[in-house]
Amino acid sequence: MSKTAKSWLKNILRWGIAVFGIWYVLSNMSWSDRVLVRGPNGWPVAEKLAALTTDENASEFTVVQPDGSTRTLHRDDLLSKVDAARVQVDSGQKYDVLAQQVQPKVDRARWPYIACAPRNLWERYWNRQNGQTVEIRPADIVGERPSSLPYPLVDPGIRSMLHRASTGLLLAAIFVFPIVFFIVAYRWHELLKALEIRVSWSRTFVLNMVGSFYNTFMPGSTGGDVFKAIYAARQTPHRTRAVMSVIVDRVIGLLALVLLGGIMATVGLFTIDPTDPARRKCAQIAVGSLAIILGTAGGLLVFYTPILRRYSGLDWLIRRLPMQQQVNHAIETMEILKRHPILLVWMILVTLPVHSTVVVSAMLAGMAFGLPLHPLYYWVVVPVVVLAGSIPISPQGAGVMEFFAILLTKRQGCTVSQAFALTMSIRIVQILWNLTGGFFVIRGGFHAPTDAEKHEVESDSEDNPTAMRSVSVSS
Numbered sequence: 523m524s525k526t527a528k529s530w531l532k533n534i535l536r537w538g539i540a541v542f543g544i545w546y547v548l549s550n551m552s553w554s555d556r557v558l559v560r561g562p563n564g565w566p567v568a569e570k571l572a573a574l575t576t577d578e579n580a581s582e583f584t585v586v587q588p589d590g591s592t593r594t595l596h597r598d599d600l601l602s603k604v605d606a607a608r609v610q611v612d613s614g615q616k617y618d619v620l621a622q623q624v625q626p627k628v629d630r631a632r633w634p635y636i637a638c639a640p641r642n643l644w645e646r647y648w649n650r651q652n653g654q655t656v657e658i659r660p661a662d663i664v665g666e667r668p669s670s671l672p673y674p675l676v677d678p679g680i681r682s683m684l685h686r687a688s689t690g691l692l693l694a695a696i697f698v699f700p701i702v703f704f705i706v707a708y709r710w711h712e713l714l715k716a717l718e719i720r721v722s723w724s725r726t727f728v729l730n731m732v733g734s735f736y737n738t739f740m741p742g743s744t745g746g747d748v749f750k751a752i753y754a755a756r757q758t759p760h761r762t763r764a765v766m767s768v769i770v771d772r773v774i775g776l777l778a779l780v781l782l783g784g785i786m787a788t789v790g791l792f793t794i795d796p797t798d799p800a801r802r803k804c805a806q807i808a809v810g811s812l813a814i815i816l817g818t819a820g821g822l823l824v825f826y827t828p829i830l831r832r833y834s835g836l837d838w839l840i841r842r843l844p845m846q847q848q849v850n851h852a853i854e855t856m857e858i859l860k861r862h863p864i865l866l867v868w869m870i871l872v873t874l875p876v877h878s879t880v881v882v883s884a885m886l887a888g889m890a891f892g893l894p895l896h897p898l899y900y901w902v903v904v905p906v907v908v909l910a911g912s913i914p915i916s917p918q919g920a921g922v923m924e925f926f927a928i929l930l931t932k933r934q935g936c937t938v939s940q941a942f943a944l945t946m947s948i949r950i951v952q953i954l955w956n957l958t959g960g961f962f963v964i965r966g967g968f969h970a971p972t973d974a975e976k977h978e979v980e981s982d983s984e985d986n987p988t989a990m991r992s993v994s995v996s997s
Contacts, residue, residue: 546924552939554679557583558601558621564636564655566601566621568677575682578674581626600624600675601636605932607668608640611658616640619668620655624675634659635668674894677937683891691890695883699951705876706730709869710771714754716862717763717855721754728962729753735959747772762851763858770859774866776909777818778873782881783905784811790898803930804902826860880908880948887947894935903930907945923949 554570561567569585572592576583583595601621610616617637625633635658660667707727714721733750751768755761790804824830831837843849859866885900895903907930911923927941936944 544924552677552679553681555682556677556679557585557595557675558603558677559585559595559599560601560636563653564657565638566603566636571676574685576676578676583676597626597675598624602630602633602675603673603677604635604668609635609637609658609668610664611662612664617656617658619658623657631667632660635663673935674937678892678939680939680943683939683943686892688890691886695886695890695947696951696954698879698886699883699955702876702879703727703730703734703955705872706775709774709872710767712865713767713771713869714764716865717760717767717858719754719758719760719764719767721758731959731962733959734956735963738953738956762848763855766852766855770855771869774869775873775876777815778870779877779905779909780811780814781870782874782877783902783909784808784815786898786901786905787811790902793898803933804899807902807906825856877905877908880904880952883951884944884948887951888944891940891943891947893931893940893944895931896934899934903927903944904948906930908948911949 552568552570555573555576556568556570558566559569569587572584572586581597583597583600584592585595586592602624604619604622607619608616609619617635618640619635619637621636622630622633623636636655637658638653638655704727707730708723710730711721711723711726714726729750732753733747736749747768751765754764754768758764784807787804787808791801791808824834824836840849840853881901881904884904885897888895888900907923907927910926923945924942927945928936928938931941931944
């Protein structure tokens with residue numbers, strides 16, 4: 523397959539994921555507040571509330587009809603959203619659960635279920651309201667009952683969330699963020715110094731801001747690293763070391779993110795109520811984080827131990843990689859880093875405040891929008907969502923971040939609209955500050971590298987210092 527065809531295929535895949543994710547989010551959210559009610563044949567349908575904001579505990583709700591008229595519903599006319607589940611009743615018949623019938627003076631776990639005959643995938647997503655519905659009492663269900671998640675009766679719309687949002691908390695979420703850029707630039711500067719690349723902190727800050735600016739337009743939240751690597755390589759004859767510094771810096775950042783998520787998930791195991799669904803998710807994330815950390819440690823042990831590298835087959839694999847000269851320089855860079863273990867540990871520790879700032883910013887935004895999340899749970903959700911957005915699949919992680927946010931927050935009672943508000947808060951705050959890097963792009967003459975410039979960096983230049991071109995930029 524030609525390079526052009528591969529490039530088109532990758533772009534189609536990336537944008538396809540982004541479009542599908544955005545479509546799913548938009549199809550499950552609304553501009554206005556909504557409630558679930560019984561429609562034709564008892565099927566749950568969403569109806570728009572007339573008021574901009576409505577109290578969740580109100581006894582009456584006014585909804586807007588398709589013709590523009592209004593009608594008033596009592597609280598026991600409403601349905602409550604439930605997760606999709608298939609249950610069996612004592613007669614042996616199986617049903618797909620659709621919703622719960624609200625009963626104001628009865629415990630939520632005893633609300634009757636609205637259900638229908640089992641449906642296939644097509645019927646569930648494209649032919650949703652076909653046939654009759656039945657009402658099932660929880661006592662009639664054989665085996666495990668569907669989980670009664672704390673979904674709100676009023677599905678908040680984007681307009682009402684913006685109307686109710688606390689301006690002070692939103693401003694705090696925005697202006698707490700810039701500290702991230704100063705710490706990341708200092709971290710990268712110290713790594714370059716360990717690799718014997720003499721670049722001033724001001725220049726590393728500028729290059730980092732330029733990379734952040736291009737991150738706004740590239741797939742994932744790490745696309746700007748390509749530009750950082752290219753421009754950093756122009757500052758030194760040790761091009762491979764410069765490129766490796768960007769890769770190592772990013773890996774350390776991701777490991778610190780995993781470490782932070784794992785630590786906070788472990789804390790959640792001991793502080794969150796055992797009956798809270800978040801506790802189980804904390805356990806899963808803690809185990810996953812531990813597996814990643816141990817896997818990374820094991821990989822480094824194999825790489826830095828000659829006998830393990832030989833018998834594991836890693837040496838054999840390395841010898842068969844293309845561009846052997848660059849591979850050898852990359853290994854040489856890793857050997858240099860081996861002499862600075864304290865620096866690497868310090869880099870991980872100094873990165874924790876970076877990710878903590880991101881979590882605090884997201885938490886402030888979530889509190890501003892009234893998300894029903896425990897403050898500690900943000901420290902579990904946000905690292906996972908940000909980590910997912912770092913995968914260079916779609917621009918700014920569109921669709922990918924939303925998928926994980928919905929998955930991790932729905933069991934806490936968050937709606938799709940609220941999960942979307944959380945991811946957009948994370949994304950918009952970062953984009954706002956990334957765009958400030960445009961000042962350095964314009965002032966310094968930085969431009970998006972061409973294919974020829976990318977190829978130049980890929981070629982080995984450490985044995986050919988004259989191949990290095992100067993950059994007419996000021997720091």
